[in-house]
Amino acid sequence: MTDGDHADEDRVDRLGRQWARELPDLDTEPMTILGRAYRLSNLVRPSIEATFAGFGLDRGEFDVIGTLRRSGPPYRLTPTELYTSLMISSGGLTHRLVRLEKAGLIRREKSPSDGRSLLVALTEEGAARAEAAFRADMASEARFLQGLNPEERAALAGLLRKLIAGLERDPERRGGPG
Structure with missing residues (x-):
């Protein structure tokens, strides 16, 4: 050979x-x-x-501020909304929130509708960092796809979407909940 x-x-x-x-x-x-x-x-x-x-974040920290940024104004979510969206435990979220709060990227606020509840809010710096990091990530990831033409990228995305959507609907096929 x-x-x-x-x-x-x-x-x-x-x-x-x-x-x-x-x-x-x-x-x-x-x-x-x-x-x-x-x-x-x-x-x-x-x-x-x-x-x-390069933006002073690990993947998990970006996931938190990215989730807040894409949630739209006022860029606030409950901790439950965050950990459900991120598919992590509440304990895993707490550690990330502590680090992000110390870095000035998020703050915890009392909920205006329920004074006993807290909301996680993105600071201006957090919003700017999330956007800048996501823009850089998309530019980097686009380079990985240069070997495929636009039609091939669309076909691949469509097939992956079909596979994932089927797995998301059927926990038995994907090996359990999640």
């Missing part, structure tokens, strides 16, 4: 070939899709994390 025989192959192709040799009776098609999604995530994660780090 020469290098040209598998010029367009990726790591998943190589793994699939090995499994096909070892377990020829097993259909490894799921790996060709989900393995690639997992591999893609692992390949782009360091760049995404570096982008957010």
Whole structure:
């Protein structure tokens, strides 16, 4: 076999070939899709994390201020709305909120409708940082997609949307709640 025989192959192709040799009776098609999604995530994660780090944030902190920023004015949510949207525990959210409050990116305010409740509000600095970090992240992520033309990007997005929407509707197919 020469290098040209598998010029367009990726790591998943190589793994699939090995499994096909070892377990020829097993259909490894799921790996060709989900393995690639997992591999893609692992390949782009360091760049995404570096982008957010350039704004003094980790991914989890960006997720909080990004969620607040995209919620629209007045950029306030209850802690329950935040941790539900972020799909994390209330304890995980609390640690993030402490760090973000110390950094001056959020503040906790009494709810105008219920004085016993608190709201998490984005500060002006938090809103500016969330927007700047998201703009930089989108520019970085766009570079990853340069190898696909607009039609290919649209087709890929559509197929992924269809797959994810089906999994979100059917907890049994995705392995449980979440």
